Amino acid sequence: EIVMTQFPATLSVSPGESAVLSCRASQSVENYLVWYQQKPGQAPRLLIYGASTRATGIPARFSGSGSGTEFTLTISSLQPEDFAVYFCQQNNDWPLTFGQGTKLEIK
Amino acid sequence: QITLKESGPTLVKPTQTLTLTCTFSGFSLTSSGVGVGWIRQPPGKALEWLALIFWDNDKWYSPSLQSRLTITKDTSKNQVLLTMTNMDPVDTATYFCALRPGKSGYKNSFDPWGPGTLVTVSS
Numbered sequence: 001e002i003v004m005t006q007f008p009a010t011l012s013v014s015p016g017e018s019a020v021l022s023c024r025a026s027q028s029v030e031n032y033l034v035w036y037q038q039k040p041g042q043a044p045r046l047l048i049y050g051a052s053t054r055a056t057g058i059p060a061r062f063s064g065s066g067s068g069t070e071f072t073l074t075i076s077s078l079q080p081e082d083f084a085v086y087f088c089q090q091n092n093d094w095p096l097t098f099g100q101g102t103k104l105e106i107k
Numbered sequence: 108q109i110t111l112k113e114s115g116p117t118l119v120k121p122t123q124t125l126t127l128t129c130t131f132s133g134f135s136l137t138s139s140g141v142g143v144g145w146i147r148q149p150p151g152k153a154l155e156w157l158a159l160i161f162w163d164n165d166k167w168y169s170p171s172l173q174s175r176l177t178i179t180k181d182t183s184k185n186q187v188l189l190t191m192t193n194m195d196p197v198d199t200a201t202y203f204c205a206l207r208p209g210k211s212g213y214k215n216s217f218d219p220w221g222p223g224t225l226v227t228v229s230s
Binding site: 001032034036042043044046049050055087089092094095096097098099100 | 146153167169221
């Protein structure tokens with residue numbers, strides 16, 4: 001099983017600044033890495049697939065990068081609605097596995 | 108517009124069998140590449156993938172839960188069912204179903220998700 005590790009667990013950033021979230025896979029997942037955003041009481045929403053492709057309707061301030069085992073999600077010019085929990089998921093191999101999440105909170 | 112919605116009991120007793128239904132609209136589970144998955148999330152914790160069924164009836168399960176899970180589909184009703192046997196309090200979680208798009212590049216990602224249903228396991 002591929003273990004996904006996200007860091008930091010919590011990130012405090014001020015609105016208008018940028019945030020960089022990291023996700024590491026225990027073995028290569030090529031570029032089969034997705035990012036989700038989850039707000040309290042809601043289902044996750046797909047942000048990025050293929051490590052760097054924004055899903056439909058996702059603002060350009062969200063960008064993903066990386067391949068192999070190291071990935072990042074960058075959110076530039078943070079908006080109030082961006083403060084949420086972010087999960088990464090590898091979709092390269094079975095079983096599908098998620099990271100533990102990074103909580104992005106307002107500083 | 109694609110929608111999915113989970114339904115089932117909100118409370119089950121330990122050792123009982125849980126059956127959840129995912130009712131969807133806006134896509135067909137007979138279309139090539141399409142699948143529906145189940146994912147759960149204990150309160151305040153991370154997401155855990157459980158099972159995925161494809162348009163061709165291929166099925167994949169989490170190895171740690173495979174012995175307890177069964178996923179089936181009823182394309183005539185636009186439904187996917189998940190059965191989990193021998194429920195335990197540690198299975199208390201919100202259970203989500205989600206679409207595995209058949210579009211290129213998405214592979215086994217999920218978009219969109221249903222709102223989820225909270226299942227509590229308690230005597």
